[in-house]
Amino acid sequence: MPPTSKHRHQLSRSHTLLAVAVALFLLIVSLLAPLRAGASPQVQSTATPTVQATPTFDEQRLEKPVIVDDPSEQLKKGSEIYWGICMACHGDAGQGLTDEWRDAYGPEDRNCWQKGCHGTDHPPQGFLIPKTMIIPGVAGSGRLTRFKNSQELHDFILANMPWWDPGQLTSEEAWQVTSYILRLHKVMPLGFELEETNASAIRTQHAVPQPSDDRPAVLALTGILALAAIGMIAQDLRRNKISVVAKPNFVHHLHPPTLPALQARFRYTLGAGGLAVFLCLVLLITGILEMFYYIPTPEHAAVSVEVITSLVPFGALTRNLHFWSAQALLIVVSIHLLRVVLTGAYARHRRLNYLIGLGMLVLVLLLDFTGYVLRWDEGIRWALIVGTNLLKTIPWAGDWLYRLAVGGPEPGTSSIERFYTWHIFVLTLAMIILGAWHIFRVRRDGGVAVPPPDQRKDNARISRFDLVQREVLVMVIAGVVLLFISMFFPAPIERPITQATVDVQNERAPWFFLWVQQLLKLGDPFFWGVAFPIVLLGVLAILPYILPQPGEEELGRWFPRGNRLAQIVTIIIAFAITLLTILFLIPTTQL
Amino acid sequence: MKNISRRDFLKLSTNSLFAAAGLLGIGGLLRYLSYQFDPTPQSEFDVGPAINYPLHSRTIVAHVPAIIIHDEDGLRAISLTCSHLGCAVEERNFGFECPCHSSRYDPNGAVVKGPSAANLRKLRVEKSEDGNLHVFTT
Numbered sequence: 259m260p261p262t263s264k265h266r267h268q269l270s271r272s273h274t275l276l277a278v279a280v281a282l283f284l285l286i287v288s289l290l291a292p293l294r295a296g297a298s299p300q301v302q303s304t305a306t307p308t309v310q311a312t313p314t315f316d317e318q319r320l321e322k323p324v325i326v327d328d329p330s331e332q333l334k335k336g337s338e339i340y341w342g343i344c345m346a347c348h349g350d351a352g353q354g355l356t357d358e359w360r361d362a363y364g365p366e367d368r369n370c371w372q373k374g375c376h377g378t379d380h381p382p383q384g385f386l387i388p389k390t391m392i393i394p395g396v397a398g399s400g401r402l403t404r405f406k407n408s409q410e411l412h413d414f415i416l417a418n419m420p421w422w423d424p425g426q427l428t429s430e431e432a433w434q435v436t437s438y439i440l441r442l443h444k445v446m447p448l449g450f451e452l453e454e455t456n457a458s459a460i461r462t463q464h465a466v467p468q469p470s471d472d473r474p475a476v477l478a479l480t481g482i483l484a485l486a487a488i489g490m491i492a493q494d495l496r497r498n499k500i501s502v503v504a505k506p507n508f509v510h511h512l513h514p515p516t517l518p519a520l521q522a523r524f525r526y527t528l529g530a531g532g533l534a535v536f537l538c539l540v541l542l543i544t545g546i547l548e549m550f551y552y553i554p555t556p557e558h559a560a561v562s563v564e565v566i567t568s569l570v571p572f573g574a575l576t577r578n579l580h581f582w583s584a585q586a587l588l589i590v591v592s593i594h595l596l597r598v599v600l601t602g603a604y605a606r607h608r609r610l611n612y613l614i615g616l617g618m619l620v621l622v623l624l625l626d627f628t629g630y631v632l633r634w635d636e637g638i639r640w641a642l643i644v645g646t647n648l649l650k651t652i653p654w655a656g657d658w659l660y661r662l663a664v665g666g667p668e669p670g671t672s673s674i675e676r677f678y679t680w681h682i683f684v685l686t687l688a689m690i691i692l693g694a695w696h697i698f699r700v701r702r703d704g705g706v707a708v709p710p711p712d713q714r715k716d717n718a719r720i721s722r723f724d725l726v727q728r729e730v731l732v733m734v735i736a737g738v739v740l741l742f743i744s745m746f747f748p749a750p751i752e753r754p755i756t757q758a759t760v761d762v763q764n765e766r767a768p769w770f771f772l773w774v775q776q777l778l779k780l781g782d783p784f785f786w787g788v789a790f791p792i793v794l795l796g797v798l799a800i801l802p803y804i805l806p807q808p809g810e811e812e813l814g815r816w817f818p819r820g821n822r823l824a825q826i827v828t829i830i831i832a833f834a835i836t837l838l839t840i841l842f843l844i845p846t847t848q849l
Numbered sequence: 850m851k852n853i854s855r856r857d858f859l860k861l862s863t864n865s866l867f868a869a870a871g872l873l874g875i876g877g878l879l880r881y882l883s884y885q886f887d888p889t890p891q892s893e894f895d896v897g898p899a900i901n902y903p904l905h906s907r908t909i910v911a912h913v914p915a916i917i918i919h920d921e922d923g924l925r926a927i928s929l930t931c932s933h934l935g936c937a938v939e940e941r942n943f944g945f946e947c948p949c950h951s952s953r954y955d956p957n958g959a960v961v962k963g964p965s966a967a968n969l970r971k972l973r974v975e976k977s978e979d980g981n982l983h984v985f986t987t
Contacts, residue, residue: 464888475877482870489863493856547881571880 336438352397385422397442520709530594559634560754581749602808773838
């Protein structure tokens with residue numbers, strides 16, 4: 259029995275109320291989850307040292323490290339090292355060798371530098387403390403001012419401590435001590451594990467707000483979207499062919515009213531073009547969000563990336579989404595390009611749109627490279643230098659192009675500002691304009707493709723409502739996959755570039771330019787690094803103009819006979835690029 | 850609710866899930882945007898030895914900004930940040946004037962003419978052990 263319209267109206271109102279109630283409940287639960295996790299009872303363990311050193315004094319202060327409220331392994335180890343090595347001089351509370359601290363020792367040891375262990379006549383196990391030396395405190399107001407952040411403190415400890423035997427600590431132990439000292443100094447957030455890819459975000463003079471664990475919320479979001487996708491699929495299976503929706507909304511209006519069902523076949527389009535649009539949207543949104551915290555200066559760029567990644571709520575998620583969408587975009591547009599060539603879809607009046615698409619491929623590569631460089635950490639150092647030096651090898655215009663890109667005689671403040679401007683503004687704007695034009699041309703040129711000849715009489719059409727529904731479904735599924743990848747695979751990050759560090763190196767180009775790096779091993783940098791890739795691009799660009807095109811009757815199918823030559827050329831190029839990348843990745847035998 | 854069809858039910862649940870995801874996203878967005886990394890600004894200023902501020906002196910310390918007044922009542926400090934919208938006020942023969950919107954204050958910081966509605970703030974002044982004056986802006 260069909261419900262009356264009044265009945266229906268009431269039903270839909272209660273539906274809305276129910277929906278809002280469910281949504282609010284889920285939201286509150288998921289937002290509270292991280293708070294609860296943060297507030298859950300922490301094991302209040304006193305970090306008891308397992309180091310079996312025997313304190314020679316029975317004063318309580320010397321017995322064990324100052325109790326710490328954070329039972330993380332790094333801090334516990336740090337407290338043991340500090341207690342065993344540093345505390346004697348730097349004090350149990352990091353106060354330094356004050357009179358008050360010396361009084362904690364027995365009378366015979368209070369003036370330790372006069373005789374005995376630390377005098378001029380010290381035994382082999384001891385060491386001399388010069389009488390004039392002031393042993394600084396390491397915690398409390400006004401301390402550690404010579405270090406900007408925990409990275410610098412770690413580097414100093416590693417190189418200079420313990421005073422009588424510098425270099426005794428491993429880097430890991432130096433992190434543990436650093437972590438403990440900064441906890442004494444009250445700037446170290448609870449439960450924060452220091453390492454070289456987040457240490458610059460922890461400053462020595464200002465405590466940072468406690469980072470939250472946002473994994474539960476991300477997991478909830480992923481789960482909800484996955485369920486929604488299932489819901490959509492379930493609806494889709496039961497739908498009638500023609501959707502009856504009275505008024506198309508703005509998004510519907512961006513699509514043609516109806517299109518031949520055969521044009522929207524997944525096994526013809528592979529969904530690559532639509533997926534690329536979705537990835538661009540994700541990149542745009544996450545990119546804008548990153549701009550709220552990113553600081554494009556050599557001193558702050560890498561540090562601000564560390565802040566986004568390890569401190570800002572959902573910052574790691576934002577950055578990972580941006581990174582993985584960018585990598586996925588490159589793959590998706592390559593598949594799109596292959597599809598277009600292998601179906602001969604660039605033929606005739608679609609040649610212009612093919613060129614626009616190639617232009618966008620170049621933009622994606624440039625966007626990927628400039629975005630990669632913006633990290634400004636040790637990982638991009640050599641890629642930046644090689645990439646910009648390649649510009650110099652170009653005859654006539656080389657120096658000018660180098661100055662245009664780098665903004666000075668060598669990479670520095672100007673270059674990061676320029677790369678930033680290129681990345682967030684010039685290239686992005688060009689991408690938006692070309693993208694809009696590209697999509698407009700698809701419609702102007704008669705839709706995605708002409709159906710195969712034997713099926714052109716098929717009058718089945720799908721409405722824009724169905725089309726949008728399909729697009730949303732693909733976006734939701736792609737979003738779930740992206741969220742999932744972003745949750746478990748962090749975007750690369752390395753320690754900031756500083757003058758002091760040249761030993762930590764990543765000499766690899768970003769993965770999409772590894773084939774160029776392999777080519778560059780062959781010889782002349784201009785020929786292999788600039789001219790050759792440009793020639794490849796040029797070959798792709800003139801395919802529709804010089805090589806035979808598929809006949810009208812062949813369109814709408816994979817591998818038409820008419821443009822076999824173009825297909826072969828493209829496959830050879832794709833194969834060569836893949837092969838060069840693999841060759842680069844195969845470790846060469848070191849002799 | 851009994852005669853809700855299977856399709857309507859699916860549609861309702863799916864839309865609720867989207868609404869939940871949207872709200873969750875907005876919640877995450879708000880938390881993302883409300884993180885504060887930069888330290889809170891300095892609120893204690895060492896303005897040098899107290900003997901630099903003799904009786905019957907009025908000294909402007911621009912970096913606070915404040916004016917330190919030493920008269921029969923002792924040492925006190927008045928903030929030179931306009932209570933209207935935060936510009937630094939300038940000293941005039943009648944007292945202080947704000948260059949931004951022309952609020953006026955008398956020499957003791959009491960508001961004389963709007964748009965400002967409140968007097969200039971009185972700041973806490975303390976002498977430290979080493980004889981320096983410290984001005985507190987909070």
